Amino acid sequence: MTTDDPPPIRRLSEWDAARLRDLADEHGTPLYVIDQGRVRENVANLEQAFHAEAISYAVKANTVRTTLETVADTGLDAECASAGEVKRAVEAGFEAVRYTAVNPPAADLDHVVSLSDAVEDLDLVITIGAADTLAALEERGYDGPLAIRVNPGVGAGHHAKVTTGDAPKFGVPFDRVPDLASDVLDRGFDLVGLHAHAGSGIHDEDDLQAHRELVARMGELARDLDHDLDFLNVGGGLGVPYRPDEAPLNLDRVASATREAAGDLDATLGIEPGRYVVADAGVLLTTVNTVKPTPETTVVGVDAGMTTLLRPAMYDAYHEIRSLAPDADDREATAATVAGPICETADVLGRDRPLPAPERGDVLAIGNAGAYGYEMASNYNSRPRPAVVSLDGSESELAVERETLSDLTRLEIEQ
Structure with missing residues (x-):
């Protein structure tokens, strides 16, 4: 890392106390303060480490309009979990949006499908986590690109409530993905990718080992499918040190381990950090x-x-x-x-x-x-x-x- 590189983490002690007091005096409290310069620095850290991978911002981490515009201006894509997040991302200027549908309500699908035709030059991919969602999209006449969210049976994260990779709510069971992929293709859809996500707040060695195992399983699945994919997205969840004595993630190490675990791919390897960008x-x-x-x-x-x-x-x-x-x-x-x-x-x-x-x-x-x-x-x-x-x-x-x-x-x- 050169002296011009942004630091790996910004500690609370590094914020200017006088400036924060002035903001509290001017705007009252409670008050959230978001530093767009630091958002850009965090994106730069990610791009330096994951230089060969596609990076999408997990919009749910922070959807404040100015923050979304900052991230969009860096060139990252957007990963969205709801129709509302898709709407916010499009209005903030993201050109490529992936809608990762988790048990999507009908109104969500109606809105997202309508955007696929209404917004010119929008690069939209819908990721399905159940065969039912495929049928619902077919009923609505959607004919755009699709990805499949996989449940690889491997979860990680800072709390059981945010560990997703092994929770039955999320994704298609690993061994059923080839059959669903065949069904997607037989129905005339364009299957462009696979997606999985271990969980949120991945930080310690046990979490990272679970992340590597998930990536390895997904790489194997991508190679076994009898279909060429555009991307293999292995999720985000990259954690930050919340306690002052915790060390930040070594992003270069995480990126190298992710590439190694994925193995040889014809598809582009992708990640979708949210917390790391804005926390x-x-x-x-x-x-x-x-x-x-x-x-x-x-x-x-x-x-x-x-x-x-x-x-x-x-x-x-x-x-x-x-x-x-x-x-x-x-x-x-x-x-x-x-x-x-x-x-x-x-x-x-x-x-x-x-x-x-x-x-x-x-x-x-x-x-x-x-x-x-x-x-x-x-x-x-x-x-x-x-x-x-x-x-x-x-x-x-x-x-x-x-x-x-x-x-x-x-x-x-x-x-």
């Missing part, structure tokens, strides 16, 4: 509203909670938390449990964290919030969703407005 490009800012000493811990109540950042409650995920108080370095450290305003015991963003003695009005920053942060925000407890600010160099702009209490009932019909 460390985003932080969540939140303001302390309550400091409550208890016999067990000091509870630090903040205005962000599980409706703002769901991952800790959903996956027991760890996110680093940093005080942005100007005099933070002069305060004595306190073991704090950072909790939100939601009426749930699960509404905790971090337990027993060493923080400079917190005070009401302090702004805290929560790291690695660019992936699956704003995407999973909800209105539970009738709480409005937060605003999003986009940074690009010295410039900043509001990318998503903060919801208001009036927005919560905007779609409701008065009787």
Whole structure:
């Protein structure tokens, strides 16, 4: 790596505290901040390591319009899991879109099929994970390229809830793929690829070994099919270090291992990272509203909670938390449990964290919030969703407005 190469990870300590405080003052909290420059750096890291492979961005990681436009401008393709994501990707300027349908609702298929004819020069591939979806596409008159999502029986990821490669919900069972491929061709469809995905947040050696096993199985399957494919996509899920003492992935090593596991292919090998592109490009800012000493811990109540950042409650995920108080370095450290305003015991963003003695009005920053942060925000407890600010160099702009209490009932019909 030369001195001009972007660093492999951006730690929470590297964000400019004064600038983040200014953004919190200007826009209020809770507030997501996404750095488009870091998004580009992460894409550059991926392209340097996976230079021979096709890279698609897993749109579900972050669909904020400015972020999608940034990724589209780098030249990556888009991988989408819903009609809404396809719509967002097309409107953001992606020229090549793969719709990976997971038990797709009829309305999703209607929209995506209509786009295949309505959007000029759109390179659209629909990936099916069940024979039923093939029949549904045939009923709608779809005649574009298809790929098959395979269940290779190999899963990995940071939590059981995001391990997909061995879950029956995802993909066609490995041994049934040749028969489905023959059926696709017999019905006159253009079978262009195979797809599989081990899971999300692949980071440790066990996860990487599972990823290599999945790739090896998929490479074998691609060679055994009596049909030439354009691509073999082996998914994404590349993890990032959420804890400050964790090392980042060695992308060159992962890329080499992926190529080696795939073996000789006539098809292009592809990956679809999402988290790696955006996670460390985003932080969540939140303001302390309550400091409550208890016999067990000091509870630090903040205005962000599980409706703002769901991952800790959903996956027991760890996110680093940093005080942005100007005099933070002069305060004595306190073991704090950072909790939100939601009426749930699960509404905790971090337990027993060493923080400079917190005070009401302090702004805290929560790291690695660019992936699956704003995407999973909800209105539970009738709480409005937060605003999003986009940074690009010295410039900043509001990318998503903060919801208001009036927005919560905007779609409701008065009787």
